[in-house]
Amino acid sequence: MAMGMILSDCSAAGPVPTGCFASLNAGVVKLGNRRFSRSWHITRSGLVPLSVLFDGRELLSPAPVPETEEAVVPRFRVAGSPLTEVGAPALHAFLELDAPGGVISYHFAVTPGVPAVTVERIAPQQTESVRRTGGDEPTGLETDPAAAAETDEAACCEFFRPGCAHLKLRFFRFADQTDRHDNLLQIEELRLSPAEPLSLRGTLFAVEDPLSGQGIVLLKFAPLPERRPLPDPVDFEWDTAAFALCSDRYPWAVIGYDGGMTGLTRALHLYQQELRIVKPGRDGLALSNTWGDRNRDQALNEAFMLSEIDIASSLGIDVCQIDDGWQGGVTVNSSKAQEAGGGVWEGYHAADPEFWRVHAGRFPNGLAPLVKRAAERKVGLGLWFSPDSSNDFANWRRDVDTVCRLQREFGVEWIKIDGVKSRTREGEANLRRFFAEAIRRTAGALTFDLDVTAEIRPGYFGMPSCGTLFVENRYTDWHRWWPYATFRNLWQLSQAIPPVRLRFECLNPKRNMDKYRNDPLAPAGYPLDWIFASVMAASPLIWCELSGLSAESRTELGRILPVWRGFRDELHAGVAYPVGPCPDGTTTSGFFTTTADESTCHLILLRDLDAAPEREFELPVRLSEYAVTTVMGEGSVKPAAEKRLRCTLPPRRSYLWLRLSR
Incomplete structure (x- = not known):
């Protein structure tokens, strides 16, 4: 394969880390770890997703069995190597298919520590983002909906037929070129409705079942849409029945999470720290x-x-x-x-x-x-x-x-x-x-x-x-x-x-x-x-x-x-969650950090021109499991509920730094 865009090239391959697996059997590729696994059916034009299994729950609807076609003879191998040059130990799987237009290559990677699979795809002519949805404007006539159009699922980065009818999408709209932009992230929540198709451009999307709080993140390792050398008209598409991550010029990751927005932040933080392990003495310095x-x-x-x-x-x-x-x-x-x-x-x-x-x-x-x-x-x-x-x-x-x-x-x-x-x-x-x-x-x-x-x-x-x-x-x-x-x-x-x-x-x-x-x-x-x-x-x-x-x-x-x-x-x-309201000069806000195993946490609160010295904060851990000590600052705290802490910071422009340990 050509040099990877994100993943290491496995030039110094080692043992596969415990807890990860990959297999090719009867035309199905499967890989994952103890919490998260994925499988695809091999076709002559690429891979069609069959399953996304997260903590024992299937997130996709049963996939139709592809029609019989000329036998595909894939080439498949597995190696152990860091996820990236500076990443966590990972299993890497390489798949090559002889397609009509030439060889299609896939590079998969999974680590034991997070529920995620990373994919790079190299095709003879990598797919363009093409709108599949659209059509006539609403007429007001109430006619029975037509069957969904057939889609070449292998032509997308990923194509998912969800197993739930009630999904919401979190669309992360980032801005860079910060010399002229100062609203750097807006998170938009949308319902994935059977009445409304969506076509969006971006790098990060999260699809969640609000009934369970479980979801999957689709992360594209790409510049923002406005900065790409070749434009992608669409990155995420919902056709009223299924959703897709479009255009395969860049690698992508599919990450499982639970616990709503808090769990989503946790999954994103821990996954990114697998890409570059935080090394004391090198990272996070002043x-x-x-x-x-x-x-x-x-x-x-x-x-x-x-x-x-x-x-x-x-x-x-x-x-x-x-x-x-x-x-x-x-x-x-x-x-x-x-x-x-x-x-x-x-x-x-x-x-x-x-x-x-x-x-x-x-x-x-x-x-x-x-x-x-x-x-x-x-x-x-x-x-x-x-x-x-x-x-x-x-x-x-x-x-x-x-x-x-x-x-x-x-x-x-x-x-x-x-x-x-x-x-x-x-x-x-x-x-x-x-x-x-x-x-x-x-x-x-x-x-x-x-x-x-x-x-x-x-x-x-x-x-x-x-x-x-x-x-x-x-x-x-x-x-x-x-x-x-x-x-x-x-x-x-x-x-x-x-x-x-x-x-x-x-x-x-x-x-x-x-x-x-x-x-x-x-x-x-x-x-x-x-x-x-x-x-x-x-x-x-x-x-x-x-x-x-x-x-x-x-x-x-x-x-x-x-x-x-x-x-x-x-x-x-580990993870650093924002707490309190978004700072605007009149708030008491801050961060709650946890080690990956949540054995040690820190709460950093900063009071600005907040009129009230006392505020309550929702935290992602059970306070009864921790001893709380003050590291620095002014103020006092007392539990208000199992996961709520009442904090008092008497002077304005004061801060309070607490450490929680088991």
Whole structure:
């Protein structure tokens, strides 16, 4: 098979993990784990779904037996390998079929830990998204409904005839290009009605039986529809009797869940953590980057960065990252761009063969003094990098050499990715090759922050195993940052994406105070430890020059960061549910995190300008099973019911951090 888009290539195959199975018998492919299994009938045009079995319950209606056709002789093999290059142990199954138009290849994967099956399909001509539904407008005439049209079920990614007549759909409508969008996730609930066909575009859909609370997630590993090099007119389709995930140019996963929206969030978080296992010391760290103060590269030099490293160490920050400007080449965003003829934003190698050398003027001794100081202060070193988008990332191998050299020579393991323009399918494939090869050559040591702020980029689910998502550029200089708004975006996205996958920012709240005069939600009104607490369930970004923080702000940040470092592995070890109302500056809201086995939980509550000091919160665990202790903050709690906690936070702009343990 060709290089996988998501799944590992099994080049270093090992044993199949216990609890997973795969078989081919009498023209039926079946695979799964103890909780979740799937089966398909093999036809000459592909696979037709027969069964989705979740916790012993069949979710599909009985499938009609396909008509007898010329015998298909499939080729089938099974191997054990990580789910992705940095994923959980998995069973991989490979199926090849000789179809009339050429060979169709399937790559399936399942892990023991979550009820999900991931699929990649490679066909001679991968299917287009074609509307099957539609027809005449309503006439008002009451005629008996016609039989549903026959559909080539093998031509879809997946085609499901549900075993329940009362289904609802949750449609996750994401927005990226966050430089211009600030409502990043809206979840729309729709009834799958026998009277109304639906055709939707997106990457994430959940179909649920409201009577049982069970459902299946359809997750497409693709950029958002507006960012794909080739448009897909339809991603999800309901024809009034069955639903389909359309267009097979991208891999997909089918995930089982129960427990309604709470169970859906849990299933999504745990599955995504199978794609990239959260590794303590690599993932979920607090990272500083000076670009948030909008001085760009003006202050960059050896003395300045040595000071930033020292302050980072004193505060408890894990990684000090140098943004655009450490390199000799000049980009369009540099403060020196005008002097350099405008700078470049791609075509770096053509503009300067030594573009990625260390800037000799700013760092005459290279990065060695910074590496030495960072090691002494026990702070990691990170850098900014922009893969060359020109000619469909034709220079991806040279870019791999560059980032691997940075990791090898300077110990740089956290790289912020920027400037990506994935305009074509070839460019998209080469960008995948860049990340996959860099991760392979460094044995998974490199962590990339993929940017979703602008241009044509992989988005939230296009390349989820590469690292963290840098979600938003917000600056007080432009009057665009409010702490509650960042808190709100994290709260909303956490309904679908584990916060540890998201890089969210804390700025210096005391800068540009004149731009927020008479604003009750002005950044300066928030203590910096409150701001940090609002994003500490994620991968926090201290988005400012540390040397510019006031003594008061340093004290506030230095108060919470060391405590957070002692508990962050627990915060990132499982699921993080948003709790309370969506933050808007007047709420008490937060996050409830659980380890995967729910043995340890954390409740983080932040009161903003909420008029009431006391609120009740619905939690996904039974409180009688846990001992509750206060980690930090002000307030008190008492059970209101088995799964409800009454919390009191007396002062406004206060927070309360609790730990629950069995």
